[in-house]
Amino acid sequence: MIRTYFNQRAAIWDKIVAENDRTKLERMASRLNIKPGSSVLDIGSGTGIFIPYLLDHIGQTGKLIALDIAEEMLKVAKAKGFMGDIEYLCADVTSLPLGEETFSAVVCYSSFPHFQDKLKALKEINRVLEDSGWLFICHTSSRTEISEIHRSILSVRDDTIPDKDEMKALLQAAGFTNTRIEDQSDSYLVSARKP
Numbered sequence: 001m002i003r004t005y006f007n008q009r010a011a012i013w014d015k016i017v018a019e020n021d022r023t024k025l026e027r028m029a030s031r032l033n034i035k036p037g038s039s040v041l042d043i044g045s046g047t048g049i050f051i052p053y054l055l056d057h058i059g060q061t062g063k064l065i066a067l068d069i070a071e072e073m074l075k076v077a078k079a080k081g082f083m084g085d086i087e088y089l090c091a092d093v094t095s096l097p098l099g100e101e102t103f104s105a106v107v108c109y110s111s112f113p114h115f116q117d118k119l120k121a122l123k124e125i126n127r128v129l130e131d132s133g134w135l136f137i138c139h140t141s142s143r144t145e146i147s148e149i150h151r152s153i154l155s156v157r158d159d160t161i162p163d164k165d166e167m168k169a170l171l172q173a174a175g176f177t178n179t180r181i182e183d184q185s186d187s188y189l190v191s192a193r194k195p
């Protein structure tokens with residue numbers, strides 16, 4: 001269902017839905033603890049809005065996998081021809097076709113609310129992270145704003161961001177530590193570490 005919803009919006013996504021404020025995107029990417037040479041998994045890449053900002057941080061020696069369940073969204077991302085060590089993968093976050101301990105960071109930019117089984121998704125993310133690797137769940141709007149927008153759209157009306165306590169409990173149950181949740185008026189950022 002969610003796959004169909006996003007596939008149907010792929011062609012118009014960048015024009016009418018995606019975040020187009022480069023300053024906000026740059027600022028968010030710089031808040032993530034991503035070092036040059038990192039291997040990063042971007043889950044829910046969509047049309048690749050956040051990809052250039054991630055590539056800036058991983059540099060020439062880093063590697064990026066852009067993953068999404070909706071192949072039409074990924075097609076748009078691929079067509080942008082981003083330069084760098086980047087691979088596109090169509091898959092569901094709850095069943096990642098990737099080995100254990102592969103990534104130093106996993107990023108979910110503007111995608112986490114749409115994961116239908118959040119605990120299963122977080123456990124999968126934990127599995128593919130290296131020890132001491134970081135998960136970043138981020139948005140360039142507040143949690144309340146995201147939930148309000150989603151509630152007004154029938155197909156995604158239940159796709160909300162869990163509140164602080166629920167988010168902490170989910171992350172703990174999935175094996176994460178060092179959880180930090182920053183919910184601000186114009187951004188939302190969760191960082192959590194695999195021990």
Ligand SMILES: C[S@@+](CC[C@H](N)C(=O)[O-])C[C@H]1O[C@@H](n2cnc3c(N)ncnc32)[C@H](O)[C@@H]1O
Binds near residue numbers: 047093
């Ligand atoms: C709101 S869009 C954001 C796309 C992009 N990050 C952006 O900001 O423009 C959410 C993306 O998450 C993807 N997605 C939703 N559920 C997913 C899942 N279970 N596994 C992988 N990707 C998923 C959707 O297909 C969609 O492309």
